[in-house]
Amino acid sequence: MKITKIRPILTAPDGIALVIVKVETDQPGLYGIGCATFTQRPTLVANAVAEYLDPLLTGRDPANIEDIWQVCKNNSYWRNGPVLNNAISGVDQALWDLKGKVAKMPVYDLLGGKSREAAMIYRHADGREPAEVLDNVHKYLDKGTLAVRLQMGGYGGRVKDITKGNAQPGKKSAQATHRMKAMDRLDTRFPGAYYNPDVYARSIPGLFDYVRNKIGFDVFLLHDIHERLAPIDAVRMAKELEPYRLFFLEDPFAPEDQEWFKLLRAASATPIAMGELFNHPLEWRNLVINQLIDFMRVHISQIGGITPARKLAALCESFGVRTAWHGPGDTSPVGHAANLHLDLSCHNFGIQEVINFSERIYDVFPGTPIIKDGYLWANEQPGLGIDIDETAAARYPIEFKPITWTQSRWPDGTLWTP
Ligand SMILES: [Mg+2]
Numbered sequence: 001m002k003i004t005k006i007r008p009i010l011t012a013p014d015g016i017a018l019v020i021v022k023v024e025t026d027q028p029g030l031y032g033i034g035c036a037t038f039t040q041r042p043t044l045v046a047n048a049v050a051e052y053l054d055p056l057l058t059g060r061d062p063a064n065i066e067d068i069w070q071v072c073k074n075n076s077y078w079r080n081g082p083v084l085n086n087a088i089s090g091v092d093q094a095l096w097d098l099k100g101k102v103a104k105m106p107v108y109d110l111l112g113g114k115s116r117e118a119a120m121i122y123r124h125a126d127g128r129e130p131a132e133v134l135d136n137v138h139k140y141l142d143k144g145t146l147a148v149r150l151q152m153g154g155y156g157g158r159v160k161d162i163t164k165g166n167a168q169p170g171k172k173s174a175q176a177t178h179r180m181k182a183m184d185r186l187d188t189r190f191p192g193a194y195y196n197p198d199v200y201a202r203s204i205p206g207l208f209d210y211v212r213n214k215i216g217f218d219v220f221l222l223h224d225i226h227e228r229l230a231p232i233d234a235v236r237m238a239k240e241l242e243p244y245r246l247f248f249l250e251d252p253f254a255p256e257d258q259e260w261f262k263l264l265r266a267a268s269a270t271p272i273a274m275g276e277l278f279n280h281p282l283e284w285r286n287l288v289i290n291q292l293i294d295f296m297r298v299h300i301s302q303i304g305g306i307t308p309a310r311k312l313a314a315l316c317e318s319f320g321v322r323t324a325w326h327g328p329g330d331t332s333p334v335g336h337a338a339n340l341h342l343d344l345s346c347h348n349f350g351i352q353e354v355i356n357f358s359e360r361i362y363d364v365f366p367g368t369p370i371i372k373d374g375y376l377w378a379n380e381q382p383g384l385g386i387d388i389d390e391t392a393a394a395r396y397p398i399e400f401k402p403i404t405w406t407q408s409r410w411p412d413g414t415l416w417t418p
Helices: 042-057 066-073 080-101 132-140 179-182 199-213 231-240 260-265 281-289 304-320 333-345 357-366 389-395
Strands: 002-009 018-025 033-034 119-125 147-149 220-224 248-250 272-274 369-373 375-377
Touching: 002 042, 002 080, 002 389, 018 042, 018 080, 033 080, 033 333, 042 066, 042 080, 066 080, 066 304, 080 304, 080 333, 119 132, 119 333, 132 147, 132 199, 147 199, 199 220, 199 231, 231 260, 260 272, 281 304, 304 333, 333 375, 357 389
Parallel strands: 119 147, 147 220, 220 248, 248 272
Antiparallel strands: 002 018, 018 033, 119 375, 369 375
């Protein structure tokens, strides 16, 4: 078998730009698909695939996934980074999908078979006030959800928030107005998404106290700091949240602030999750081998696909770190399927983040995993078990709009990592 064509497919069924890579072969009807979604810069990834990986790999034997991954990583000499890693992931996941189709086995079988029937998921509950967050928790519990991430008040309120004309629909009304007052006094001219780290840090322990008192301890609860605090304030929050027994506390620090993990570990037994921004083994190695985190959160397309992810999972297993692959709306359904095949096969699976898959998503991506009873379920189809209907995908062209949430600012206008 030979690779005859590698091409990107761009689509946005739910308004989020998704990048899919299709690897075609000289065998009629035999192809694979993979996720290469870097939603903030989708056309750069598409160009990397079409202009560089297609001519590099056309004519090669698609069976040699490991060699192709190494060739893709090293051929440009300068390596790593979100554009190239996502492009490589698109090819890599497609080759695993293809290998499964050739073997007539699901990818989880290629990876060693199932370690569990389905993957426990967590959902996101948000709100302006604790009572509103609790209402949203109950909506998920009513559907059988076992684990819920609690967030409140847009990290202390986003005032005048987002620059005029760029407001994110639905977010603005969800801000608590009394929290905005302090920031309204300053008329800063830097555009961005404003928040108040002090108000945010003080509000979260109270939220968990309120929710635990209402629902008890039989539901797993999580929280994502999203790097929004100064490091020492994140340490303090981890200590204050200890009594509420979080499943994990995510992204206490930016990847650039890794030295803080030692202090955090010494100060608190709250389980820690980290990694959605990681690109490269040097970013996770020390955290894993020094047992400074409990859950590995990498975004699988961002590190280059299933090939590096299964090695990372094995490293984590040796050090008692469990997986919690990143699974937001800007992971394509193909990427969610790749997450799930690893979740089912890796012994050290922890939990899986997932979104509501819309009708449009199931139309464009037949075979998208199913959510039922608090778990994500794979089908028994060979490969990743998912396909793309290119005619349906073409009905949802991508459209570039500069995003504002990645211009997070403190009340005086200081830009902070999002
Ligand atoms: Mg996160």
